[in-house]
Amino acid sequence: MATHAGGWEPVIGLEVHAQLLTHTKAFCACRTSFGDRPNTHTCPVCLGLPGALPVLNAEAARMAVKTALALGCTVAQESIFARKNYFYPDLPKGYQISQFDRPLAIGGALDLEVDGQPRRAGITRVHMEEDAGKNLHGIGGESIVDLNRAGTPLVEIVGEPDLRSAAEAAEYLKRLREILMALGVNDGNLEQGSFRCDANVSIHRAGEPFGTRTELKNINSFRFVADAIDVEVRRQVALVEAGDRVRRQTRGYHSDKRETYLLRDKEGEADYRYFPEPDLPPLVIDDELLASVRASLPELPAAARRRLVADRGLSPYAAGVIASHPRVLAFFEEALRSYGDAVKLGNYVQAEVLRDAKLAGLEATFAVGPAHVAELLALVDARTISGKQAKEVYALCAQTGQGPAEVVKERKMAVMNDEGAIEVMAGALIAENPKQAGGYRAGKTTLLGFFVGQIMKQTGGSADPELATAVLKRLLEGGDAPASAGAAPTPQAPVVLPLPTLLPGGAFVASTSIVSLPPDPASPRVDLAPASGAPLTVAPSTLPTGVSPATSTIPFDHFLQVDLRVGLIVAAARVHRKDKLLDLKVDVGDAEGPRRIVAGLALSFAPEALVGQRVLVICNLEPRAFSKDLVSHGMILAAGPSDALALSTVTRDVPPGTKVK
């Protein structure tokens, strides 16, 4: 509610003309089209040639009924077409076929939300009419007429004067537009004029009757609607406050000057001489048609919004954005089929996908398709890439049309965010560069950059720089020994391995590990590193530079610390809302029976295909909790891209639990 100086309150009612997305025109068989060569979609009927007669397009009537029903209107069993008579070159017959005193439908409502408060704005009527052509002025000093648009079916939706601010008017238009788009009856294109708005504006003081209204014509953007109404309200308030009166006028809006201007005085306005169109019988909408149109109504945006919030847990904002365009909603639903976290997906669609989506009316072009967006989010979830990298991957997907996994693989973008591995590297670096370490500790904190740089260098740029910084700081500031290592374990004792993800420079591999060993300055920490496509071998390109080749081998006893066994998968199931994970029961010879291992194998294998498979399992990894109830107790070795993994296995049936050596 916007009350102006002097207690004046705006009173606004909107009239919207929306072109119906029929294949052909309202009263002839010409194609409806936009932007084609002038006068190429015309015939005797829409040219208004002598003797031509209109015949109603049933598709247009159906769409108009759909509109009326979606707005909660009562559809008249019998409505009447009427002629609105006036002369203009873009109006070939000298009258517009419209509806007047017996419109298609009356008495609906539109639910709005203004400042978080629900509001309901009345719909007076919905009726059908035909569009005019277009006059183009000043072409070679002449005015020319293009009648391609003439006869395009329109619905006119007349709202009650229920709106009390420009913001409410804008909200009304948005809601109405998204409903028409969800119905598929209109493309919502204000700029091209397929969705047009006139605003009736007056002012009054609360409790007093409405003042004289002016009509603002053809405002062709949401922004301008609110602006134009605001400006007009102010003009009226100023007039009345100055003791003048508002005159009944039709006014236009100059968006540059931010002012409304007189188009014509309504007080001496042309008389349209409406009378029933004798060339068209009454439009009869019988119960059967009404029922069939009602049954064809899609989910409306308000319902979709409620559903996304209630069933999918989306924020009202994200739900609102997604439900406001049928193609965006469809995108979301499609992505949701292969990515389970609706909230994350919703936020991503709302914030990222829509950033560079091209929405042109009902059409929507997305830079990256829904399946790829789902894949991308899964990569982030699996920590294969960071959120920051996701942006880059997204941009590359958009550029190349490749899928995210493919992009990550090809560009070796998988992030190295294994804290243990970084710690190993950091420890080694500090040990190898005592001068720099000493300098840092002596207060030359800028030297931190040197160490971070080294780690980035060693990992080919894939290390998570924030993580590297944190680890380095901790090691440099906390003394010689990495804090996480604690007391140096005895070499013989099995080491609990921190959770691995990916190797530097490696492809995304679902279940590989980097073995973290306690720091030992004499024996630099090394990776027991299954690399891309070659488990348990360190790919040469990933060798940390500045580290002697000798450090890329490990002592045999380190290998012995890895509890590697043959496992038999005895059960496998998908994990709800984690579309990459499988929940497995694997027999690795434990006395307690099969243990639970959660593995990222779902994109490559159907659960049922895994049951009975023998695989190699690292059995002494520290447990990883994917969620409170989803804890993994081991890792299955596999290689390949995430959606085409190969399992490591044994070539004949070795009993489960057999040690791999």
Added chain:
Amino acid sequence: MGIDASVLDRSVGDLARLVQSGEVSAVEVTRAAIDRIEARDPALGAFLTVQADEAIAAARAVDDKRARGEALGKLAGVPIGLKDALCTRDAPTTSGSKILTRRARPGEPDLDPARGFRPPYDAHVVERLRAADAVLPGKCNMDELAMGSSNENSAFFPVKNPWDLTRAPGGSSGGSAVAVAAGMTPAALGSDTGGSIRQPAAFTGTVGIKPTYGRVSRYGLIAFASSLDQVGSFARDVRGAARVLEVVAGRDGRDATSLDAPVDGYEAACGRDVRGLRVGVPEEYFAEGLDPAVAASVRSAIDGLRGLGCTVEPVHLPHTRYAVAAYYVVATAECSSNLARFDGVRFGLRVPGRDLGAMYDATRGAGFGREVKRRILLGTYVLSSGYYDAYYLRAQKVRTLVRRDFEDAFRSVDVIATPVTPTVAFPLGEKVDDPLAMYLADVYTLPASLAGLPAISVPCAPVSPGGGGAPLPVGLHLVAPPLHEARLCAVAHAWEQISPARGLVPPGLP
């Protein structure tokens, strides 16, 4: 070549049979028609334009079709005149108005129907005629935009009545009526809004049928008053008019008011026994204003029907007296809107002006005649806000009452018989300056138009006009319930066989 032109005096059915059997060729018949038009029409003015070459070509196509052994249509080789309100593809179509002619270039005559608008399409009825292998030699003169009852409102030249060249042939389809009456074409199409087929049929001694509203598609008929306009046929006898109507009647998806009902055998109804049929005679139609001689002729025709075994009984149509007023409100309201498309923008006449408004004014000012302007003004007025309820809405209510009168009457009778016109053909010029008197010429035909009913004019005993002179044709008007054209044809045909007008043709034709 060189067959006797009297072949044109054969009935429509006979002529089609002759062409179908190959006894005469369509080309021969067409040449005969063109020759007759050339010989007779200069004195009559029934044709605005003649498409001789196109007609011969069409006739040749019919003959070729026969030569290939294909069956020919019901109107094989029959020349049929077309009221110029019917659109003909690529052929001048003026609706009798200057507004539908291109502006004269220096050296060109100010008025020439040959400069008429050439529509890119054929009217539905024209398509039907072509499909039935008819030949269309020319476009018939008419009152401008179908507004008039004497044909003096033609923008180009008046049509003369072949029975007396000083008299009007009636209108607005006067050219079509005269084309048939003078034997130039065995049949013709006209259009009837308030009597525009029946009144000229009566004045020229021809048969004219206005079918039920919606029976014939209006697609391609240049509209005067959309809720009243209906295309119908003229011929020298009932059978001929019936056959032509049968060809053009029927559902057309391009006219939303076209009725989806089977077309009865109108020609087959000719000859059907009419014994026991109940004929209603509304006394309201035989009151003041009716020429006593015309009344006597019509009453004698009704007696003739009684003689054929029909029963005759009085009926009442109490709202008849309001019909003229209601008609002129409804028809002018619709015409004021229908004629808005003649704006100089897309077709026809454009007279330049300094701006758009001036161009409209100059074009419509120069393009429309006085009667058309009068009706546009009247129609604009009755639709004006503040007057709509008092005029248009009230007229529609009267229309409903008139229709109910007929519905009530048809509960007790099968057809209603009345005069077509209050007088015989009046002298040219007599009513030109008295529009009200002209409007009253349609007093007996308007009610059936308002009610959308089928009606026919069939000649009865000619009578001498008031001032003396040779007898002139009189029409018997028969009206039937909706879609009962076949019944009309049966009764009219039965009367025709015993009518004193039978076989009469205008005297002195070259």
